[in-house]
Amino acid sequence: MIPVKIRSLVHDYVTRDEEGNLADKKRALDHIELDVEEGQFIAVLGANGSGKSTLAKHINALLLPTSGKVLTCDMDTADDTYLWEIRKSAGMVFQNPDNQIVATVVEEDVAFGPENLGIPTEEIIQRVNDSLKAVGMTQYGESSPNHLSGGQKQRVAIAGILAMEPKCILMDEPTAMLDPVGRREVLETVRRLNKEKGITVILITHYMEEVIDADRIFVMSDGKVAMQGTPREIFARVDELRELRLEVPQVTELAHELINRGVDMPAAVLTPEEFTAEYCKAAAGRIRSGASTENEGAPDANGNNVGAEGNDADMASGSTETGRDNASGADGAVLSLQNVGFVYGENTAFETVAVEGVNLDIFQGEYIGLIGHTGSGKSTLIQLLNGLEKATSGTVRFRGEDIWADGYNRRALRSNVGLVFQYPDHQLFEATVLEDVSYGPRNQGLSEEEVKECAEWALTLVGVDKKQWTMSPLELSGGQKRRVAIAGVLAMKPKVLILDEPTAGLDPAGRDEILGEIDRIRRETGMTVILVSHRMEDVARFADRLVVISDGHILYADTPREVFHHRDELTEVGLEVPQVTQVMQMLRREGIPCRTDAITIAEALEALL
Amino acid sequence: MLRDITIGQYYPAKSCIHRLDPRTKIVGTLLYIVSLFLFRSFPGFLVVGTAFAGVLILSRVPFRYMLRGLRPILMLLAFTVLCNFFLTSGEVVWQWKFLKLTKEGLQRGAFMGVRLILLIFGTSLMTYTTTPNQLTDGLERLLSPLKVIHFPAHEIAMMMSIALRFIPILTEEADRIRKAQMARGADMESGGPIKRAKAMIPVFIPLLVSAFRRAFDLAMAMEARCYHGGKGRTKMKPLRYHWGDLFGYLYLACYMATIITLRIWQKI
Numbered sequence: 001m002i003p004v005k006i007r008s009l010v011h012d013y014v015t016r017d018e019e020g021n022l023a024d025k026k027r028a029l030d031h032i033e034l035d036v037e038e039g040q041f042i043a044v045l046g047a048n049g050s051g052k053s054t055l056a057k058h059i060n061a062l063l064l065p066t067s068g069k070v071l072t073c074d075m076d077t078a079d080d081t082y083l084w085e086i087r088k089s090a091g092m093v094f095q096n097p098d099n100q101i102v103a104t105v106v107e108e109d110v111a112f113g114p115e116n117l118g119i120p121t122e123e124i125i126q127r128v129n130d131s132l133k134a135v136g137m138t139q140y141g142e143s144s145p146n147h148l149s150g151g152q153k154q155r156v157a158i159a160g161i162l163a164m165e166p167k168c169i170l171m172d173e174p175t176a177m178l179d180p181v182g183r184r185e186v187l188e189t190v191r192r193l194n195k196e197k198g199i200t201v202i203l204i205t206h207y208m209e210e211v212i213d214a215d216r217i218f219v220m221s222d223g224k225v226a227m228q229g230t231p232r233e234i235f236a237r238v239d240e241l242r243e244l245r246l247e248v249p250q251v252t253e254l255a256h257e258l259i260n261r262g263v264d265m266p267a268a269v270l271t272p273e274e275f276t277a278e279y280c281k282a283a284a285g286r287i288r289s290g291a292s293t294e295n296e297g298a299p300d301a302n303g304n305n306v307g308a309e310g311n312d313a314d315m316a317s318g319s320t321e322t323g324r325d326n327a328s329g330a331d332g333a334v335l336s337l338q339n340v341g342f343v344y345g346e347n348t349a350f351e352t353v354a355v356e357g358v359n360l361d362i363f364q365g366e367y368i369g370l371i372g373h374t375g376s377g378k379s380t381l382i383q384l385l386n387g388l389e390k391a392t393s394g395t396v397r398f399r400g401e402d403i404w405a406d407g408y409n410r411r412a413l414r415s416n417v418g419l420v421f422q423y424p425d426h427q428l429f430e431a432t433v434l435e436d437v438s439y440g441p442r443n444q445g446l447s448e449e450e451v452k453e454c455a456e457w458a459l460t461l462v463g464v465d466k467k468q469w470t471m472s473p474l475e476l477s478g479g480q481k482r483r484v485a486i487a488g489v490l491a492m493k494p495k496v497l498i499l500d501e502p503t504a505g506l507d508p509a510g511r512d513e514i515l516g517e518i519d520r521i522r523r524e525t526g527m528t529v530i531l532v533s534h535r536m537e538d539v540a541r542f543a544d545r546l547v548v549i550s551d552g553h554i555l556y557a558d559t560p561r562e563v564f565h566h567r568d569e570l571t572e573v574g575l576e577v578p579q580v581t582q583v584m585q586m587l588r589r590e591g592i593p594c595r596t597d598a599i600t601i602a603e604a605l606e607a608l609l
Numbered sequence: 610m611l612r613d614i615t616i617g618q619y620y621p622a623k624s625c626i627h628r629l630d631p632r633t634k635i636v637g638t639l640l641y642i643v644s645l646f647l648f649r650s651f652p653g654f655l656v657v658g659t660a661f662a663g664v665l666i667l668s669r670v671p672f673r674y675m676l677r678g679l680r681p682i683l684m685l686l687a688f689t690v691l692c693n694f695f696l697t698s699g700e701v702v703w704q705w706k707f708l709k710l711t712k713e714g715l716q717r718g719a720f721m722g723v724r725l726i727l728l729i730f731g732t733s734l735m736t737y738t739t740t741p742n743q744l745t746d747g748l749e750r751l752l753s754p755l756k757v758i759h760f761p762a763h764e765i766a767m768m769m770s771i772a773l774r775f776i777p778i779l780t781e782e783a784d785r786i787r788k789a790q791m792a793r794g795a796d797m798e799s800g801g802p803i804k805r806a807k808a809m810i811p812v813f814i815p816l817l818v819s820a821f822r823r824a825f826d827l828a829m830a831m832e833a834r835c836y837h838g839g840k841g842r843t844k845m846k847p848l849r850y851h852w853g854d855l856f857g858y859l860y861l862a863c864y865m866a867t868i869i870t871l872r873i874w875q876k877i
Binding site: 060062084087088091092094096098099100101102103104105107108111112113114115116117118119120121124125128145146160161164383386388411414415418419420421423425426427428429439440443444474488489492 | 741742770771773774777778782785786788789790791792793794795796810811814815818819822823826827829830831832833834835836837841842843844845846847
């Protein structure tokens with residue numbers, strides 16, 4: 001049996017006007033050729049809009065070819081006598097965990113597929129138990145899906161597919177809406193199913209770290225297969241990938257840069273462990289050949305890199321100073337939290353402590369990275385900052401004033417402390433982009449002229465093209481929506497801008513663009529920025545200070561460099577330091593003299609050359 | 610948190626009433642409601658009340674939960690009782706300006722009040738002892754004979770269970786949207802009803818868009834899992850009658866027999 005065989009597949013999305021005439025034709029897939037062998041772990045990579053989801057829907061016969069042929073488990077998808085057999089053989093897990101769970105009880109949801117197939121009751125029970133066991137969710141069989149985490153919900157969805165006893169599992173960006181812990185859970189589950197049960201897996205994603213142990217990778221771009229090969233072959237082509245709006249894991253990029261600078265290393269290094277081993281080999285070679293190591297800051301007797309440590313201290317004090325310089329308000333901080341706590345559903349059965357004993361001062365012009373995984377209390381914390389939630393204990397001050405004092409204008413506060421929520425779809429509602437961005441300033445009671453001025457200023461600032469101002473926000477791409485949502489808050493000219501996961505769901509290039517823009521906006525306006533994220537790599541690059549929150553408490557509030565020293569403690573609360581930092585620490589352990597506190601690729605490069 | 614909102618009001622306990630087949634409970638509740646309307650006078654309620662109390666004790670649902678069930682209809686209850694008090698003509702007991710309290714009115718008001726309370730008690734007992742899932746299952750099975758006349762029993766049950774799954778999700782989403790708009794300076798707490806309704810538009814539109822998207826996604830996910838209507842579907846937990854249900858139906862039969870006998874022979 002051949003799980004998937006695709007021959008010159010073409011798919012056009014056709015829109016028709018009211019009379020049924022052809023209004024628009026968009027080619028989503030353009031002569032795709034693809035073969036998957038039994039038991040393989042296949043990854044399909046591609047930027048947003050590259051056609052990868054469309055491809056998955058073809059394999060599952062949710063879409064039919066405009067021309068060409070798709071054979072799933074030797075059955076032609078165009079032949080509708082095979083329809084249910086195809087969907088049973090190639091089960092599909094979707095991106096949004098909530099929108100694919102049908103039943104209100106986990107085990108009944110897992111049973112949904114077999115029930116549709118008309119399997120006898122006893123066998124359904126057996127299959128449900130086996131499937132839940134295979135994804136490690138047995139103890140949640142009788143729970144409500146609403147009480148599960150994103151990762152657990154995706155595992156339930158996988159169990160639902162397994163219960164149909166498929167030969168192949170298609171996963172359409174199953175981890176895009178999950179935090180790192182959930183992502184790991186899901187991937188481990190899928191890998192195990194692939195290895196132990198020999199189920200063919202086709203994983204669609206734009207997270208590179210997820211695909212390093214795939215058997216084969218297909219990279220899609222503009223509806224075409226742009227590259228294919230093993231991870232090693234693909235990841236050696238760093239520059240090409242970047243052109244396709246993708247990236248490689250940080251270690252791969254670091255190795256690539258080193259090679260470009262003449263270090264003798266293999267072209268594609270995939271993991272920190274591999275990098276360490278290869279670099280040690282290369283370093284040993286260089287010493288043997290007598291080449292001078294160009295490490296700056298010679299190590300002292302104990303192997304400590306004196307130069308680097310000094311540099312670190314400078315940078316730390318530098319960033320705090322810039323913060324203090326522009327400080328405003330009585331005690332110097334723009335926002336100040338004193339012993340703040342928040343309890344949900346106080347005095348009810350659902351009472352949960354979200355945040356406890358938080359002390360934090362945020363200064364004007366600072367760039368703060370707020371890190372913590374789902375449920376750590378970071379979402380609550382940002383809502384306490386602009387008065388959307390009232391702290392159940394402690395005080396929150398904006399420019400020295402208690403925001404819950406009698407007569408304090410909290411609506412005015414919200415335009416000073418702007419908060420952009422994670423999903424732009426939660427705030428876009430007007431008919432045009434410009435109107436939508438005007439909503440905030442209009443609420444501030446500005447005159448129509450001022451409203452227009454603010455909205456246009458904000459849209460220009462985030463880089464939304466003038467042509468798009470009259471479009472409906474719903475027609476925009478993910479990245480553009482995100483920009484409009486940020487503009488909607490910026491238009492109120494806040495002093496502090498809080499962004500909750502502004503890059504979630506964007507492809508690597510889209511993510512870098514948004515992060516770059518936020519940094520530029522901060523530099524141009526002197527705004528304080530608080531970026532909530534669970535991607536260490538993102539915050540390490542820009543933030544002056546990292547605030548790590550876990551279980552409602554602040555674990556660390558320091559420069560990224562200092563925070564990343566605590567690698568083991570961070571791992572314990574489910575967070576990872578950037579790969580470059582990991583690599584540097586591993587190299588040091590191997591006896592390579594280098595600074596261990598590099599947090600970006602540029603820094604690591606400088607340290608290793 | 611909002612995620613914990615439960616639709617319906619299941620009271621988890623292990624009792625013989627909880628274990629009954631949902632069909633028995635639905636049929637029982639329907640007959641109970643009918644019986645409430647068979648009486649014209651108070652003594653009849655004594656029979657109904659006793660029969661109900663027996664089931665309540667067996668169900669192990671505390672009585673205060675029954676009272677809690679009354680809370681949402683308190684206004685309606687007060688309105689019904691007061692209307693009957695003052696708008697029934699007859700022997701005037703007390704008068705203040707145009708308001709006349711009559712003896713017949715008092716009687717009628719109290720009668721209607723008790724009837725309404727017993728009605729709510731009965732239906733809440735059903736929802737306290739049956740999970741929403743069981744209810745939809747039971748309803749589907751009870752209505753399935755109507756499939757012969759193309760009544761969409763399976764579709765209705767499926768819609769109900771999807772609604773049960775998504776109402777908490779959408780409630781939570783509505784809250785998040787509301788906050789996102791409040792963060793943009795929306796004022797949802799002040800102003801008259803019209804102003805407030807207008808302030809809801811920025812919440813309502815994104816919620817609607819999202820609900821449609823979810824519906825679309827879910828439909829696709831269901832299709833991908835081979836859903837093609839109720840035809841040829843099997844169940845992991847098919848409804849099966851047990852011995853308890855036999856007793857349940859016997860109890861119901863005795864109850865209805867008593868009531869009809871009393872109604873015909875005693876004319877109460």
